[in-house]
Each structure stands twice: as structure tokens, then as C-alpha cells.
Amino acid sequence: MIIELGHFALILALPLALIQATVPLWGAERRHAGMMALGDLTALAQFALIALAFATLVNAYITSDFSVLNVAENSSSAKPLIYKISGVWGNHEGSMMLWVLILTLFGAAVAWFGDNLPAPLKARVLAVQAMIGAGFFLFILFTSDPFQRLADPPLEGNGLNPVLQDPGLAFHPPMLYLGYVGFAVAFAFAVAALIEGKVDAAWARWVRPWTLAAWCALTIGIAMGSWWAYYTLGWGGWWFWDPVENASFMPWLVGTALLHSAIVVEKRDALKGWTVLLAILTFSLSLIGTFLVRSGVLTSVHAFALDPRRGLFILVLLAVAIGGSLLLYAVRAPALAGGGLFAPISREGALVLNNVLLTTGAATVFIGTLYPLFLDAVGGPKLSVGYPFFDRTFVPIMVPLLLAVAVGPFLGWKRGDLRGALERLWIAFGLALALGAIALYLSQGGPILAVGGLMLAAWVGFGAITEWVGRTRLSWRRALHLPRAAHGMTLAHLGLAVTVAGIAASAWQVERIAVMHPGDNIAIGGYTLHLDRLSGLDTPSYHAERADIRVTAGDRAITVMHPEKRHYPLEQMTRGETAIRTTFLADLYLALGDDDGKGGATIRAYWKPLVPWIWIGAVFMALGGVLSLSDRRFRVGVARRAAPASAVTEAGE
Amino acid sequence: MRRFLYIVPLALFIALVIYFFVAMRGGYDPSTLPSAMIGKPVPTFDLPGPLVPPSYAGPRVKLGFSNRDLLGHVVLVNFFASWCIPCRVEHPVLMGLGPAADVPVVGIAYKDKSQDAVGFLNEYGNPYVAVAMDEGGRTGIDFGVYGVPETYLIDKHGIIRLRYVGPLTAEVVAREILPAVRTLQQSP
Numbered sequence: 001m002i003i004e005l006g007h008f009a010l011i012l013a014l015p016l017a018l019i020q021a022t023v024p025l026w027g028a029e030r031r032h033a034g035m036m037a038l039g040d041l042t043a044l045a046q047f048a049l050i051a052l053a054f055a056t057l058v059n060a061y062i063t064s065d066f067s068v069l070n071v072a073e074n075s076s077s078a079k080p081l082i083y084k085i086s087g088v089w090g091n092h093e094g095s096m097m098l099w100v101l102i103l104t105l106f107g108a109a110v111a112w113f114g115d116n117l118p119a120p121l122k123a124r125v126l127a128v129q130a131m132i133g134a135g136f137f138l139f140i141l142f143t144s145d146p147f148q149r150l151a152d153p154p155l156e157g158n159g160l161n162p163v164l165q166d167p168g169l170a171f172h173p174p175m176l177y178l179g180y181v182g183f184a185v186a187f188a189f190a191v192a193a194l195i196e197g198k199v200d201a202a203w204a205r206w207v208r209p210w211t212l213a214a215w216c217a218l219t220i221g222i223a224m225g226s227w228w229a230y231y232t233l234g235w236g237g238w239w240f241w242d243p244v245e246n247a248s249f250m251p252w253l254v255g256t257a258l259l260h261s262a263i264v265v266e267k268r269d270a271l272k273g274w275t276v277l278l279a280i281l282t283f284s285l286s287l288i289g290t291f292l293v294r295s296g297v298l299t300s301v302h303a304f305a306l307d308p309r310r311g312l313f314i315l316v317l318l319a320v321a322i323g324g325s326l327l328l329y330a331v332r333a334p335a336l337a338g339g340g341l342f343a344p345i346s347r348e349g350a351l352v353l354n355n356v357l358l359t360t361g362a363a364t365v366f367i368g369t370l371y372p373l374f375l376d377a378v379g380g381p382k383l384s385v386g387y388p389f390f391d392r393t394f395v396p397i398m399v400p401l402l403l404a405v406a407v408g409p410f411l412g413w414k415r416g417d418l419r420g421a422l423e424r425l426w427i428a429f430g431l432a433l434a435l436g437a438i439a440l441y442l443s444q445g446g447p448i449l450a451v452g453g454l455m456l457a458a459w460v461g462f463g464a465i466t467e468w469v470g471r472t473r474l475s476w477r478r479a480l481h482l483p484r485a486a487h488g489m490t491l492a493h494l495g496l497a498v499t500v501a502g503i504a505a506s507a508w509q510v511e512r513i514a515v516m517h518p519g520d521n522i523a524i525g526g527y528t529l530h531l532d533r534l535s536g537l538d539t540p541s542y543h544a545e546r547a548d549i550r551v552t553a554g555d556r557a558i559t560v561m562h563p564e565k566r567h568y569p570l571e572q573m574t575r576g577e578t579a580i581r582t583t584f585l586a587d588l589y590l591a592l593g594d595d596d597g598k599g600g601a602t603i604r605a606y607w608k609p610l611v612p613w614i615w616i617g618a619v620f621m622a623l624g625g626v627l628s629l630s631d632r633r634f635r636v637g638v639a640r641r642a643a644p645a646s647a648v649t650e651a652g653e
Numbered sequence: 654m655r656r657f658l659y660i661v662p663l664a665l666f667i668a669l670v671i672y673f674f675v676a677m678r679g680g681y682d683p684s685t686l687p688s689a690m691i692g693k694p695v696p697t698f699d700l701p702g703p704l705v706p707p708s709y710a711g712p713r714v715k716l717g718f719s720n721r722d723l724l725g726h727v728v729l730v731n732f733f734a735s736w737c738i739p740c741r742v743e744h745p746v747l748m749g750l751g752p753a754a755d756v757p758v759v760g761i762a763y764k765d766k767s768q769d770a771v772g773f774l775n776e777y778g779n780p781y782v783a784v785a786m787d788e789g790g791r792t793g794i795d796f797g798v799y800g801v802p803e804t805y806l807i808d809k810h811g812i813i814r815l816r817y818v819g820p821l822t823a824e825v826v827a828r829e830i831l832p833a834v835r836t837l838q839q840s841p
Binding site: 329 | 662741774778
């Protein structure tokens with residue numbers, strides 16, 4: 001009965017969304033306060049209904065109600081509670097429910113916290129938001145209904161794909177969705193602004209926090225996915241240019257560009273048309289990402305839905321949402337006259353360069369992801385695009401970006417002094433050179449590109465620190481008076497440097513693969529690994545083979561590590577469980593392979609310098625975003641009262 | 654002129670949608686991608702096997718093979734890679750084929766490093782009677798591999814008869830692959 005209640009709530013949300021998509025829009029046109037205010041009510045009600053629907057689905061999973069088709073197909077009673085809950089979005093139907101839950105949550109947040117928005121803008125934003133919502137409700141109800149009952153409930157469910165039974169993957173989709181859907185708000189603001197024909201600093205100040213919040217979530221979501229790949233896949237790869245990874249990376253790149261160009265709109269009243277376009281593109285790429293993953297146009301393990309009907313539905317949704325907004329853009333954007341003029345060498349110029357490089361990067365990823373399909377369409381030879389393509393196209397685009405990241409914050413608005421900026425960066429330049437020389441010396445004959453990467457990272461990192469030191473002059477008082485957004489920028493740029501360093505240094509990894517018997521030992525990265533024991537282990541959901549490996553350095557005992565190989569009988573799958581010991585400067589990474597039938601087993605050991613920095617850097621970036629988000633200017637109630645701009649504040653953005 | 658610039662994004666997008674639509678209406682299902690190679694002989698190749706560590710003590714399989722080795726049997730050629738997640742999903746299905754299926758499966762590690770491919774097979778088990786390394790992906794391109802995993806059914810005369818893109822499932826094997834194997838095995 002409860003699940004039907006959820007179904008009913010979802011159905012009821014559809015007409016509400018349709019009302020919200022039309023009445024407030026019309027009200028905004030006629031300046032009718034009552035009609036505009038209706039949007040708030042429906043947005044809150046929609047969220048309540050979807051939350052109820054989602055809760056009933058979660059309840060069905062927790063209580064293992066196998067009379068619900070979706071639960072029977074994707075859950076089992078023997079799973080730990082956390083994977084019963086994460087199983088809700090571990091399948092196509094449930095993940096779409098999560099999508100609309102987050103969408104309506106953001107809609108309700110705009111309604112609730114948006115009191116200081118101009119009423120017509122708010123009404124239009126909510127209307128656009130509801131259009132997206134209505135599209136997705138229809139999609140769920142007609143093609144992906146998670147609330148279907150089974151006439152003959154089975155005694156046990158099919159279980160959750162063991163690959164997904166993992167803390168990293170359990171929270172990876174919700175974070176990604178928070179990002180994707182958060183960009184829907186920026187999109188709604190952009191479309192509303194086009195309808196209104198007005199983009200100003202206040203608009204940018206409203207868009208930025210939403211974009212920032214979505215960007216932070218997406219950053220963490222992508223990092224989690226990559227971290228998951230790292231510790232699951234058994235040899236420590238962390239990025240594969242897989243279509244699904246690319247689908248989340250493209251909105252991130254364009255979203256990063258949007259964050260930066262919105263600053264120009266806010267501060268200088270320029271780049272308006274471009275910023276609106278970026279807001280549309282960011283969400284469009286999120287939608288295209290969904291389409292790619294769900295339609296079966298590209299195959300991947302993440303692709304739950306291989307139903308062409310769903311693909312077609314999403315395609316129509318895509319055509320209406322993106323096509324409609326771009327049409328509106330083509331008609332209205334030329335009227336968005338930019339105010340501030342600026343010289344090429346200026347803060348604005350640097351941000352334009354950032355935008356151009358980031359969007360070009362996103363375009364290469366887009367082409368790399370879809371190129372094989374295009375070739376297929378024109379009957380050309382089949383080609384597969386992998387690492388080599390991305391290494392040769394994407395990476396070179398990022399090099400000038402990294403070079404510019406350190407310089408940009410030193411340039412003034414309108415007209416910057418490039419020489420002055422570079423002079424202030426000489427220490428960072430020297431440190432980067434010194435680090436490069438040391439790395440070159442230590443890795444004689446090693447990968448030369450990695451040394452270059454490390455130098456770039458040092459340049460970005462020390463550049464960010466130089467800029468921060470210059471602004472705070474290392475005084476607490478000055479630091480506290482700076483807007484938090486300035487500290488956020490420093491932290492995010494520092495995070496970028498840390499990530500780049502981690503990526504560059506991964507070229508220096510060492511690996512040993514050996515068949516070991518209890519009592520054997522091997523040496524790697526200054527450690528000695530002793531295999532003490534191989535044993536079996538049974539739990540309700542899997543059977544594991546497990547190795548006890550003692551790690552010593554010289555005479556010193558470091559730790560005991562337990563790589564496992566797990567077999568899931570219900571799902572008929574085997575999965576490795578790697579053991580990782582990190583010092584934050586390097587990881588020792590162990591994976592257990594097949595046994596040799598004579599009491600021994602293959603052990604794969606890796607020593608990976610600086611690899612944890614890849615994700616630590618991502619966390620820094622997200623924290624930088626959160627810090628900016630907590631800036632006074634963005635706080636509820638201050639949005640329209642422009643903060644008095646002191647010289648310090650101005651320099652800090 | 655300036656106005657024209659604002660129409661560019663829309664125009665590009667329309668082209669993209671038309672393409673997607675045509676692709677999908679054409680019954681676009683990646684798992685049954687029509688292959689220009691069907692009905693044609695297996696491309697010529699001669700690939701080395703993976704380098705197996707000297708300490709390796711597991712069951713022996715043929716390391717490296719060429720297109721001539723495929724002649725005379727109905728055989729499944731499976732492209733896999735250690736870096737490919739769907740391959741991990743597919744793997745138990747291949748492992749489960751067993752003697753009852755009565756069709757040899759040979760594996761080509763696509764754009765993969767030797768030690769990674771060996772590590773993958775050590776960890777998850779080896780379903781192949783022969784394994785070869787296509788490190789540069791050249792042979793994969795000749796076959797028309799779009800992405801891994803991909804599986805080709807080759808008849809006794811070395812002609813490609815069927816192509817399956819994406820992870821094989823037990824259902825696909827029972828419904829499509831094995832019946833085709835039987836038919837081909839019975840034909841001369």
C-alpha cells in the first residue's frame with residue numbers, strides 16, 4: 001500500500017509542475033503578484049510530494065519488499081543496510097527518482113530562500129525549473145516507473161551489482177546529481193534572464209552561489225568516482241576517459257568556465273551573452289551526459305538503461321530543453337549589450353582566456369567521446385578513441401591554462417600590467433624551476449613529461465600562495481578582512497596545483513607482480529612485503545580469499561595489509577578488494593590475484609608516489625568553493641545590497 | 654553579422670539532435686551495431702602473447718596467435734581489457750561458458766599492457782584457450798572494434814559471422830550466440 005502512495009505522489013507532482021511552468025510565467029508577463037507567488041507554493045508542494053515518493057521507495061528497499069519489481073530486481077535481504085539504501089539509486093528507475101528529488105529540492109530552495117529576488121525573475125526561474133521537472137516526471141511515469149508491483153513476489157531479490165556495493169560508489173551518484181541538477185538552477189536563471197531581456201550584476205550575484213554549490217558537488221562526485229576506480233580496479237588506474245566519466249567531466253569544465261565568467265558579469269558588467277550561453281551549455285552537457293549514459297548510444301557498466309524508448313524520450317526532452325533555450329538565446333542574446341570595456345591584458349582578459357581554454361577542452365572531450373559515433377554515421381572507418389587522443393589534445397590545452405592560472409589573479413581589472421604581474425611571480429617561477437631540477441635529477445632517465453607536469457603544478461601552487469601572501473601580508477587582521485571568496489580562490493587554485501602534481505607524479509609508479517607462497521617476501525618502494533597467510537572468509541553476501549601481508553621497512557614493522565578477492569554467489573561475480581596504505585606522500589597498493597593451486601597466489605604490489613594528491617586536490621577545490629559560498633555577499637538577504645567595495649575587496653576577486 | 658554568431662550554437666545543436674535521432678531511429682542499438690566486417694574474412698593479424706612472469710604457475714594457455722590459427726573451428730574472438738569495467742561484468746559469463754558450450758573462446762587484450770592483462774586474468778580467472786596482446790589497438794581497428802568488450806563469432810572458414818558489442822550476458826549467450834555456434838558447427 002505504501003508504495004502506491006509514493007506512486008500517487010509522483011503522479012500528483014506532474015500537474016503541479018505543469019501549473020508552475022505556466023501560471024507564474026504568465027503572471028510575470030502581466031505583473032500579477034498572485035500568479036507569480038503561486039510558483040513558490042507549487043515548488044514547495046512538489047518537493048514535499050517527490051520527497052514522499054522517494055521515501056516510500058527507500059522504505060520498500062529497507063524492508064526488502066520484493067513485491068515491488070524494482071526492489072526484487074536490485075536488492076536482496078542479506079545486504080547491509082547502507083547498500084539497501086544506496087541500492088535505491090543503483091538502478092535506472094531509482095536514480096531518476098533521485099534526480100527529480102534533487103531537482104525539486106533546488107526548486108523549493110529557490111522558492112524558500114529567494115525572497116529578495118525580484119518577483120518576476122523568481123517566477124520565471126521557477127517556471128523554467130518546473131518545465132524541466134515536468135519533462136522528467138513524464139519520463140519516469142511513462143518509461144521508468146519504479147513503483148510497479150509484481151503479482152508473484154519472489155522470496156529473495158536479485159541483489160545489487162557487487163561493483164556498486166562499495167562506499168565510494170554508494171555516494172558517487174548523489175554527488176554527481178547534486179552537481180548536474182544544481183546547474184539546472186543556473187540554466188533556469190539564464191533562460192529567465194533571456195525572457196526578461198536583462199542580465200546585470202545582481203543577476204550574476206544570484207547565479208554564482210548556485211553554480212558554486214553545484215560545481216563543488218560535481219567536483220566531489222567526479223573525485224569519488226575516480227577514487228573508486230582507483231581502489232577497485234586492482235592496478236590503481238584512476239581515470240580512463242570512459243564515456244561516462246567524460247559525461248560528468250564536460251559539465252565540470254564548462255561549469256568551471258561559467259563560475260569565472262559570472263565574476264566578470266558581476267564585477268564589470270561585461271561578457272553577459274557569453275555567460276548566459278555558458279549557463280545553458282553547462283546544463284545541456286549535464287542532460288547530454290544523462291542521455292549518453294541512459295540511451296545506450298554508448299555502452300558502459302554505468303549504463304543501466306538500454307531501452308531505446310527511453311533514449312528517444314530523453315532525446316526529445318533534450319531537443320526541447322536545449323533547442324528551446326538556444327533558440328531563445330539566438331533571438332534575445334544580441335540585445336544583452338555589454339557594459340565594461342577592457343584591454344586584452346587585464347583581469348577580464350585572463351578570465352576570457354580561462355573560458356576559451358576550458359570550453360575548448362570540453363569541446364575536445366566532447367569530440368573524443370562522440371567521434372566514433374560520427375564516423376559511424378557517415379560510414380567512415382570505425383575508430384576507437386582512447387588515451388592517445390585525449391593525451392594529445394586535451395593535455396596541451398590545459399598547459400597554457402595552468403600557466404595562466406598563476407598570472408590572472410595579479411592582473412587588474414580593465415587594464416593589467418603583465419610585466420608587473422610576472423615580476424611578482426619570480427619566486428614562484430624560481431621554486432618551480434628548482435623543483436623541476438630536483439625531480440629531473442632524482443628521476444634520471446625517467447619520464448620527462450612528468451617533470452614538466454610537476455613544474456606546472458609548482459608554478460600554479462606557489463603562484464596562488466604568492467598572491468595570497470601579497471594580499472594578506474601574512475597578517476591575521478588583513479586576512480580576516482578579506483572576503484572569503486578571495487580565500488576560496490586561493491584554496492581552489494592550490495587544490496588544482498595539488499591535483500596536477502598527483503597526476504604528474506603518477507608516472508613514477510613502481511610495480512611488482514609475483515606468485516607468492518606463505519613465507520615468501522618481495523621488496524618494493526623501500527618496503528618489504530611478507531606473505532604470512534592465505535585464508536578464506538565467509539560473510540552473508542560473499543566468500544572471500546584473503547591474504548595477510550606484513551609490511552616492514554628495514555627492521556621496522558609498518559603494518560599488516562589484507563587484500564581480498566571476493567566472490568558473490570547470488571550475483572555470480574568476483575571482485576577484488578585492494579589493500580592500500582597511504583602516507584599521503586605515496587600509496588602502497590596491494591591486490592590479490594588467482595591462487596596457483598599449490599597454496600600460493602599472485603600478488604600485485606604497486607608503489608605510487610603522490611597519487612593521493614589527486615583527490616586531496618579535488619577536496620581542496622571543493623572546499624575553496626564552499627569557502628566562497630560562505631562569503632557575505634552571497635548570503636541570503638545581502639544579494640541585492642552590494643557590499644561596499646574597498647580596494648582590498650576589489651583586488652580579491 | 655554579429656547576430657549570426659548567436660545562432661551558431663543553435664545550428665550546431667540542431668545538427669547534433671538530427672544525427673542522434675537518425676542514429677536511434679535506425680534501430681540504433683550498440684549491441685547489434687551492424688558491422689561492415691560481417692561475411693568477410695577475419696583481418697590478417699599475428700599478435701604476440703602477453704609476457705607471463707617466469708614465476709607464473711597457473712594453467713597453460715596458448716600465448717599469441719594469428720588469424721590462420723582460427724581456421725578450421727567455429728570460434729569466439731573476445732576483445733577485452735584490464736582497464737575496462739564492463740569486461741569485469743562480462744567475465745563471469747565467459748567463465749561460465751565451460752565445456753558444455755563446446756566453443757573455444759580466444760581473447761585479445763585490446764590497448765592493454767601485458768602485465769595488466771595477465772593480472773586481470775589471474776585475478777578473475779582465464780576463460781580463453783589462447784590470449785594475444787593488441788597493445789597498439791591495430792588489430793582491433795581492423796576488426797572494427799568500437800569499444801571493449803566486443804565479441805566476434807568466426808566460422809570454420811575464418812569468416813566473421815556475428816558481432817556483439819558490449820558485455821555478453823547469460824541470456825544473450827543462450828539466445829543468440831550458442832544457437833549461431835551450433836548452426837555453424839553443423840554446416841560444412
